[in-house]
Amino acid sequence: MQLEKTIAGVKAQVQIWKKEGLSVGLVPTMGYLHEGHRSLIDRAVRENDRVVVSVFINPIQFGPTEDLESYPRDLEADCRLCEDAGAALVFSPEADEMYAPDFSTYVDMHRVSEELCGKSRPIHFRGVCTVVSKLFNIVTPDRAYFGEKDAQQLAVIRRMVRDLNMNLQIVGCPIVREADGLAKSSRNTYLSAEERKAALVLSRAVQTGKSMILDGEKDGDKILAAMKEIIQQEPLAKIDYVEMVKWDTIEVHHKVDGPVLTAMAVYIGKTRLIDNFIIEE
Numbered sequence: 001m002q003l004e005k006t007i008a009g010v011k012a013q014v015q016i017w018k019k020e021g022l023s024v025g026l027v028p029t030m031g032y033l034h035e036g037h038r039s040l041i042d043r044a045v046r047e048n049d050r051v052v053v054s055v056f057i058n059p060i061q062f063g064p065t066e067d068l069e070s071y072p073r074d075l076e077a078d079c080r081l082c083e084d085a086g087a088a089l090v091f092s093p094e095a096d097e098m099y100a101p102d103f104s105t106y107v108d109m110h111r112v113s114e115e116l117c118g119k120s121r122p123i124h125f126r127g128v129c130t131v132v133s134k135l136f137n138i139v140t141p142d143r144a145y146f147g148e149k150d151a152q153q154l155a156v157i158r159r160m161v162r163d164l165n166m167n168l169q170i171v172g173c174p175i176v177r178e179a180d181g182l183a184k185s186s187r188n189t190y191l192s193a194e195e196r197k198a199a200l201v202l203s204r205a206v207q208t209g210k211s212m213i214l215d216g217e218k219d220g221d222k223i224l225a226a227m228k229e230i231i232q233q234e235p236l237a238k239i240d241y242v243e244m245v246k247w248d249t250i251e252v253h254h255k256v257d258g259p260v261l262t263a264m265a266v267y268i269g270k271t272r273l274i275d276n277f278i279i280e281e
C-alpha cells in the first residue's frame with residue numbers, strides 16, 4: 001500500500017489506474033481509524049478496483065473553541081488498518097498542501113446544513129463541503145463512502161453532489177456500535193471511565209425512539225420527549241439537540257410519515273457526541 005503526502009502524487013497514481021480502466025473508491029476520514037471506518041473501507045474494497053483512504057484533519061471545519069489541536073492522531077496505526085483492509089493508497093497531506101496561505105474559495109450550503117449540528121457548529125459544513133469537494137477533485141472517485149453516524153453530513157454531501165453535478169456515487173454505510181451500544185467514534189477516546197458509562201444514554205435514547213416508532217408511534221414530539229427524558233436522567237449529560245427532521249432535506253419535522261432522521265448531539269462532560277437513527281419508510 002502506498003502512502004502519499006502530495007496532491008500531485010495522488011493525481012499521478014489515479015491517472016494510471018484510470019488509464020487501465022480501473023474503478024476508484026474514496027473513503028474520506030480524519031484518521032484515528034476504528035471499526036466504523038473499517039466498515040466503510042471494507043465496502044469500498046468490495047465495490048471498487050482500487051481504494052483511496054484520505055487521512056486529513058481538516059482545520060477549516062473546526063470552530064475556534066473546538067478540538068482541532070487535541071483531535072487524536074496515529075497515522076502508523078491508520079496505515080496498518082488500511083493496508084489490512086486492502087486499500088491501495090492512503091492520502092495524508094499536511095494542511096499547507098491542501099490550503100495555500102491565500103486560499104479563498106469555499107463551498108457554502110444553505111438549508112440542509114443549517115439545522116442540527118449546523119446550529120451549534122456554524123462553519124462546520126462549509127469546511128466539510130470545501131474539503132470533500134477538493135478530495136473529489138483530487139481523487140476523481142467513482143464512489144465515495146460516508147458513515148450514517150454523521151447523518152447530516154451524508155445528507156449535505158448528497159445535496160452538494162446533486163447541486164454541483166458532481167460525477168460520482170455517494171454510498172452511505174450503517175453506524176457501527178460497541179458491544180454495549182455506544183456508536184464508534186474517534187472522540188470516544190476523550191471519555192473517562194465514568195463518562196464512558198454515562199455516554200450510553202445516547203444509544204439508550206436511540207433504542208427507545210426506534211422501539212416507539214416500531215410499536216406504531218407517529219408523534220415526533222412524544223418520541224423526542226421520551227428520548228430527552230432518558231438523557232436528562234444522566235447527570236453528566238447535557239443536551240445540545242435532540243430533533244426529528246426529514247431525512248433528505250433536514251427540515252425539522254414532527255411526524256413519522258415518511259423518511260425521517262432522529263438525531264442528537266449530547267455533551268458528556270466536555271465531549272460532544274452524536275448519534276441517530278433513520279426510518280426509511
Ligand code: PAF
Nearest residue numbers: 028029030058128131150
Ligand atoms: O467525517 C469526517 O471524518 C470528516 O468530516 C470528513 C468527511 C473526512 C471531512 O473532513
